[in-house]
Amino acid sequence: MRRAAVGTFGREQKSKLSGELSSFYKIGxxxxxxxxxxxxxxxxxxxxxxxxxxxxIIVAAGDVKKVESLARCTVIAEEAMPVIVFDSKKDEEEATARLAKGENVAIARGWEIIPIENLLAQSDNVTVEVATLAEAKLAAGILERGVNAVVVLPEGVEELKQIVAELKLSQGTLDLVSATVTSVQNVGLGHRVCVDTMSVLKTGQGMLVGNSSAFTFLVNAETERNEYVAARPFRINAGAVHAYAVMPGDRTTYLEELASGDEVLIVNHDGSTSLATIGRCKTEVRPMLLIKAKVGGVEGAVFLQNAETIRVVRKDGSPVSVVVLKEGDEILVRTDAAGRHFGMRIQEEIKEG
Known part of the structure; x- marks a missing residue:
């Protein structure tokens, strides 16, 4: 069993850093x-x-100030995150007991799946050491929910960017289906929301938006250039203020409630997802269209601005402008069970139109 000695690391500083670390575990x-x-x-x-x-960043206690001088960030002395090597069942039992007391510990690299499953069955605060992308992905998927945190060791620095992208930005894969457009109608003026992110998005990427949380449309970012307007690939002209947007962590929110600093779910035409942070939202009165589409016997709707730059996505991943969209066209949507309360999934009989 391996532990770092507290040494000269003060109790007050240890408590502060430990408190910061514990806040990490409130995640989606x-x-x-x-x-x-x-x-x-x-x-x-x-x-x-x-x-x-x-x-x-985890460093020796004497190096904490060095890291704090480089950027505004959370720095943890290794003494505040002791490491336990799993050599026997007793080590697993010790880790379980310490986690139950609210201590922050990391399981040393070399861990096996069954002991981690046992920890996950009893604690939400499991942290493991990794040194490769494969190890990080394995840790993140154990029991379909995975550990809450990984500590990337120095030997894993070459894959660090990939590990961050996989564990922090990727939000898994959603099932998108092809829906048939049933009508496109002019409906007058309404307040619509432009979501300007801090990310440069690609063709076929956007947000899932709709009148119902059970039927959302993939609205493409403004990635396409035309003769009148330059592309703005950071922007999703997402729809009317009342519309639902699918968010990270299996939640929804009204477009009107989005604000600078919020994280939104970016969805690709193949169903892969990632996170983007909102830089600003613009809500303005614009002429609107009501677009309806059907999957099987289920119909959904979305209100989008009536402008050439607003596009939904065809099943091949190519964007199509709402001004040329017509009945019979095939576009990508997501269907789900209805029922949300303050954005959280609930079991309730509900009809949204």
Whole structure:
């Protein structure tokens, strides 16, 4: 069993850092926390980790101030995150007991799946060491929910960016289906919301938006250029203020409630997902269209601005402008069970139109 000695690391500082770490565990279903351990201290590795977007840096107590001088970030002394090597059942039992007490511990690299499953059955605060993307993905998928955090060791620095992208940005895959457009109608003026993200999106990427949480349309980002307007690939002209938007963590929200700093779910035409942070939202009165589409016997609707730059997505991933959309066209949507309360999934008889 291996533990770092507390040494000169003060109780007050240890308590502060431990408290910061515990807040990491309030996370969604899929997104995990990624910590990078730089012991011994390596400034180049730490700079790369900070640029990659890790949630915290773990260093020796004497190096905490060095990291704090590089960026505004969470720095954890390794003494506040003791490491337990699983050599026997007793080590697993000790980890279980310490986690039950609210302590922050990491399971040393070399862990096996069954002991981690046992920990996950009893704790929501399981953290493991990894050194490769494959190990990180394995840890994130154990029991279909995975550990809450991984500590990437120095030998994993070359794959660190990929690990962050997989565990922090990817939100898994959603099932999109092809729906048949049944009508496109002019419906007058309404307030619509432009979601300007801090990310450059690609053709076939956007947000899922709709009148009902059970039937949402893939609205393409403004990735396409035309002779009148330049592309704005950071923007999704997402629809009317009342519409539902599918969010990270299996939640929904009204478009009107989105604000700067919020994370939104970006969905690709193949169903893969990622996160983007909102830089700003613009709500303005514009002429609107009511678009309806049907999957099987289920029909859904969405209100989108009547303009050439607003596009939904065909089943082959190509965007199609709403001004040329017509009855019979095939576009991508997501169907789901209805029933949300403050954005959270609930079991309730409900009809939305």
């Amino acid at each position: 279903k899929i997104m995990k926390k990624v910590l990078f351990k730089s012991v011994p201290f390596n400034k180049e590795h730490i700079t790369l980790a900070l640029e990659s977007g890790v949630d915290a």
